[in-house]
Amino acid sequence: MIKNYIKIAWRNLVSQRLFSFINISGLAVGLAVCMMIMMYVAHEMSYDRFHENADRIFIPQQSFTMNGNTMNMEYMSYAAGEIIKQRQPVVKDYTRTMAYFKPVIASNPEKPDAKFSEKNLLFADGNFFSFFSFKLLSGSAQHVLDRPFTVVLSEDMAKKYFGDENPIGKTIVLKTDSAFTYQVAGVAENNPSNSSIKYSFVTSNQSLLQMKEAKLYTGTKDISFGNFLPYLLLNHASDTATLRRSLDLMAKQDKTFDKVHYSLSALSTTHLKSNFGDSSNLKYLKIFPLVAVLILLLALANYMNLSTARATLRAKEVGVRKVSGASRKTIAAQFYVESALFTTLSFVLGYVLCYAFKPWFLNVLQLKIDSSFLYSPMVLILLAVLFIITILIAGSYPAVILSAFKPVATLKGKMSKATGGVAVRKVFTTLQFALSVGLIICGIVIDRQLYFFRHKDIGINRDNVVMIPVHNTFGNNYNAFKQDVAQLSGIENVATSHHSMFHGYDMVSINGKTKDDITMVASWMGDDQLIKTLGLKWKYAPATGERLAGMDRLVINEAAIAKLHLPVDPVGSYLQSGDQKFKIIGVLKDFNYSSLQSEISPLILFTPPAKFPFFKRDGCNLFAKIKAHTNLPTLLGKIQSLYKKYDADTPFDYTFMDDAFNAQYQAEDRLSSIFSVFTYITIALASLGLFGLAAFTIEQRTKEIGIRKVLGASIGSINSLLSADFLKLVILSIVIASPVAWWAMHNWLQGFAYRINISWWMFAFAGMTAILTAVATVSYHALKAALANPVKSLRSE
Amino acid sequence: MIKITELQKYYRTEEVETIALNKLSIEVKEGEFVAIMGPSGCGKSTLLNILGLLDDPDGGSYLFNNIEVADFNERKRADLRKHNIGFVFQSFNLIDELTVFENVELPLIYTGVPSSERVGRVEKVLDKMQIMHRRNHYPQQLSGGQQQRVAVARAVVNNPKLILADEPTGNLDSSNGNEVMELLTDLNEQGTTIIMVTHSEHDARYSHRIIRLLDGQTVMENIMI
Numbered sequence A: 001m002i003k004n005y006i007k008i009a010w011r012n013l014v015s016q017r018l019f020s021f022i023n024i025s026g027l028a029v030g031l032a033v034c035m036m037i038m039m040y041v042a043h044e045m046s047y048d049r050f051h052e053n054a055d056r057i058f059i060p061q062q063s064f065t066m067n068g069n070t071m072n073m074e075y076m077s078y079a080a081g082e083i084i085k086q087r088q089p090v091v092k093d094y095t096r097t098m099a100y101f102k103p104v105i106a107s108n109p110e111k112p113d114a115k116f117s118e119k120n121l122l123f124a125d126g127n128f129f130s131f132f133s134f135k136l137l138s139g140s141a142q143h144v145l146d147r148p149f150t151v152v153l154s155e156d157m158a159k160k161y162f163g164d165e166n167p168i169g170k171t172i173v174l175k176t177d178s179a180f181t182y183q184v185a186g187v188a189e190n191n192p193s194n195s196s197i198k199y200s201f202v203t204s205n206q207s208l209l210q211m212k213e214a215k216l217y218t219g220t221k222d223i224s225f226g227n228f229l230p231y232l233l234l235n236h237a238s239d240t241a242t243l244r245r246s247l248d249l250m251a252k253q254d255k256t257f258d259k260v261h262y263s264l265s266a267l268s269t270t271h272l273k274s275n276f277g278d279s280s281n282l283k284y285l286k287i288f289p290l291v292a293v294l295i296l297l298l299a300l301a302n303y304m305n306l307s308t309a310r311a312t313l314r315a316k317e318v319g320v321r322k323v324s325g326a327s328r329k330t331i332a333a334q335f336y337v338e339s340a341l342f343t344t345l346s347f348v349l350g351y352v353l354c355y356a357f358k359p360w361f362l363n364v365l366q367l368k369i370d371s372s373f374l375y376s377p378m379v380l381i382l383l384a385v386l387f388i389i390t391i392l393i394a395g396s397y398p399a400v401i402l403s404a405f406k407p408v409a410t411l412k413g414k415m416s417k418a419t420g421g422v423a424v425r426k427v428f429t430t431l432q433f434a435l436s437v438g439l440i441i442c443g444i445v446i447d448r449q450l451y452f453f454r455h456k457d458i459g460i461n462r463d464n465v466v467m468i469p470v471h472n473t474f475g476n477n478y479n480a481f482k483q484d485v486a487q488l489s490g491i492e493n494v495a496t497s498h499h500s501m502f503h504g505y506d507m508v509s510i511n512g513k514t515k516d517d518i519t520m521v522a523s524w525m526g527d528d529q530l531i532k533t534l535g536l537k538w539k540y541a542p543a544t545g546e547r548l549a550g551m552d553r554l555v556i557n558e559a560a561i562a563k564l565h566l567p568v569d570p571v572g573s574y575l576q577s578g579d580q581k582f583k584i585i586g587v588l589k590d591f592n593y594s595s596l597q598s599e600i601s602p603l604i605l606f607t608p609p610a611k612f613p614f615f616k617r618d619g620c621n622l623f624a625k626i627k628a629h630t631n632l633p634t635l636l637g638k639i640q641s642l643y644k645k646y647d648a649d650t651p652f653d654y655t656f657m658d659d660a661f662n663a664q665y666q667a668e669d670r671l672s673s674i675f676s677v678f679t680y681i682t683i684a685l686a687s688l689g690l691f692g693l694a695a696f697t698i699e700q701r702t703k704e705i706g707i708r709k710v711l712g713a714s715i716g717s718i719n720s721l722l723s724a725d726f727l728k729l730v731i732l733s734i735v736i737a738s739p740v741a742w743w744a745m746h747n748w749l750q751g752f753a754y755r756i757n758i759s760w761w762m763f764a765f766a767g768m769t770a771i772l773t774a775v776a777t778v779s780y781h782a783l784k785a786a787l788a789n790p791v792k793s794l795r796s797e
Numbered sequence B: 001m002i003k004i005t006e007l008q009k010y011y012r013t014e015e016v017e018t019i020a021l022n023k024l025s026i027e028v029k030e031g032e033f034v035a036i037m038g039p040s041g042c043g044k045s046t047l048l049n050i051l052g053l054l055d056d057p058d059g060g061s062y063l064f065n066n067i068e069v070a071d072f073n074e075r076k077r078a079d080l081r082k083h084n085i086g087f088v089f090q091s092f093n094l095i096d097e098l099t100v101f102e103n104v105e106l107p108l109i110y111t112g113v114p115s116s117e118r119v120g121r122v123e124k125v126l127d128k129m130q131i132m133h134r135r136n137h138y139p140q141q142l143s144g145g146q147q148q149r150v151a152v153a154r155a156v157v158n159n160p161k162l163i164l165a166d167e168p169t170g171n172l173d174s175s176n177g178n179e180v181m182e183l184l185t186d187l188n189e190q191g192t193t194i195i196m197v198t199h200s201e202h203d204a205r206y207s208h209r210i211i212r213l214l215d216g217q218t219v220m221e222n223i224m225i
């Protein structure tokens, strides 16, 4: 029986090639999108769950409120982990890590010339490899980190620095603040793509303690904020409530932090919760599954649309089968088998598409997913579930509709209109177009907002400014370097800034009237050329003859006046931070020193003199304003050779301020590119749906069209008669989609302090796109029907 | 009114070429009522379709009111057709989604008659066909005879000079069939030229002249009195 079904299904597939192709590939595209997003979401959800004790590992988070601002801290002093373990019996074990905050320079002493800058040096306690479940390819988990200055390399690093040799026992030089030689004690697997703990090199905290700047990192001897992330292994996952309460109590008793509250975040949630850096993933994670489900439903609706439309042409077959004794059940089973065959082909094609476009997708999202993850049992199970759901849904509607045909009616060739399910099809098509229109509107709004960001006047002249990070390895040579660069032709001006632009800032506490009244304000530090180089404008300029540079002075922005309760023109007033006093010598007009997503907050700009040792100790950035029409590669080459003169080891690096500015909107950029692809796919699927609907309804109206032609209807009038029906659906879909899209985008825009207005032309544009697409799609069938010789259609009666 | 000379029509399918009309020559004068008879497959419908400008011949000449129309393009044919020719089919060919009134109104819409004038004209023919009381019914709600009366009403609403009828009584019982034949006779008496294909000798007796076809050629003409 099944064999007979499959045979007939196959014949239908082959004899109706165009239809089959459209049907299978349409569903395949939907499935491919769905699979891709499913893998992505599964990957995000799987973060850190591969650790054996994942469900019992927690990170304590401290939060405290100061002047109305709640601060969350998860980095603690070195001592914190041990103290917590001592005093909290539910904590079975702990391990601490400190990710070194900047790249280090690594080299194999046997090949001293091959130096590379490497990210992800991790300092960790000796039990790191037994606490977590990262696999060691060589070395024993208990002993690899039990001495100072031993290191575990990731597989990639082992290959990079030692090639095919066995690196165990060999040495490698890692230059942090100064260069240290480490003995390789083990090689670990590369950290899995779904690990929030990243490492290329893992060395012991004991090594850190031996460095001269150790004190800077380890912090106080009690529980306080610091640089270490303490991971706690609890006896039972359910101990969190107890632990949280007794940590709060402990904080109260110690009085070190009496206003602190603790919470515990599970290891497996840290990735999604982390709001540092790129928070875009969370945005995608909310939007994508919705889009995936919608696109899959769209594709399924199309599939059902087309296959029922096509199958009504087979009404006669159903009639004959019923007359020859088939029950409704067997007919339903037959169509189910057919659907299963089609769906299977779609699924296979979808899988191929998904893998073909995966690199592009991951690239746009700037993601890395281990290929081992893609073949993990979890993903395979998800795929199987998707497959089964698709078959069940895809087969159901056609089977029900088609098996319900009445034999007498179908045999007489009098398929009544109702059995075709035209109404259902119309609903499907309308929803599909509504989704397309909605996505187009969203796409336009996102695109315009990004354009607005890129072109808004932010009060900083950011064109042609190159930012060059300079490290403390420059020692006393920084000023000489700065002078050299300033001398180059093509350089208009140079300035020093502590931070590079659009990469964050410091906070400084400003004393209020009472001892407890402290206000935290964003702070920035630069030399006296910074304001000029960036083209910042004065609100209240310094008095003539007043020096800009000096340890005792600072500049604020307009927003700071109100926040710090200063007089309207505060020039000449004083601010106190700790026990230091500063004179306000000028007020800058507000400018956007961070992303346009937020309002301009109060800012203090310290302007120490050029000799200030802080820059030397901490490193800084040289901002060079380049004259227009300068040959950039040549100029950058010259700057690089000057740089190498003073610091041969640290790689030369530079960023244009423009690029840094634009990079702030990377998340939105990516969202926008992915969105446009989703939009194209949706439009394509909706058109496909309309194509099917048009084919079907027009087929049913051939007799009517024939009669109208005999009576004198022109081709144009028939074309518009047929198209008008579909246009009504499209217009309805625009009416449905517009308010929803408006609402969604209105909410999205609320996330930005600086935003565009949603205007009517965006809706008009989206509507026109939908209408033109629909007209083009329908016209194919409408014209075909209008051009057909009426004698033929009437003859078949 | 109609003069065809050596008219030819072939149908080519993958395997065979059928000669539906083989150098057929016929003349029909204005005001005539002609019946066309012959065995199934002899080319009667094909002839009617060509006469009605629904299809074009593969050879020969077709003078309609002394104008050569054999090589007219689709648009010109449609134009000539909608002003001059009415059709009645065996299977009525009414549009199921439109009411009786709307079906009859269609030809007027396509010839651009203003809607104020349309209502009066449609009502007049519906009255004449004695189907006025059914004006708001849909075709499925009518008997075969009633449907054919609607089809005739639709064929004549534009006052065509020529009515082509392809087995107009083929789907009707004899009393309904006779009614339709009476209608056609009335129209003919008022001056409309009628060409009718039929299998029934009885119906053919209503006509002035019978043209008998065999394999796409005239074999005999009977003149009735």
Ligand SMILES: Nc1ncnc2c1ncn2[C@@H]1O[C@H](COP(=O)(O)OP(=O)(O)OP(=O)(O)O)[C@@H](O)[C@H]1O
Pocket (backbone or CB within 6 Å): B011, B012, B013, B018, B019, B020, B039, B040, B041, B042, B043, B044, B045, B046, B047
């Ligand atoms: N579209 C077509 N394709 C191929 N052959 C056709 C086509 N239309 C008609 N024929 C052939 O042309 C010949 C004439 O057909 P036509 O329909 O004119 O016959 P008819 O005299 O009207 O027959 P009937 O009395 O059964 O209606 C037949 O042999 C028929 O098979």
Ligand SMILES: [Mg+2]
Pocket (backbone or CB within 6 Å): B044, B045, B046
């Ligand atoms: Mg015939």
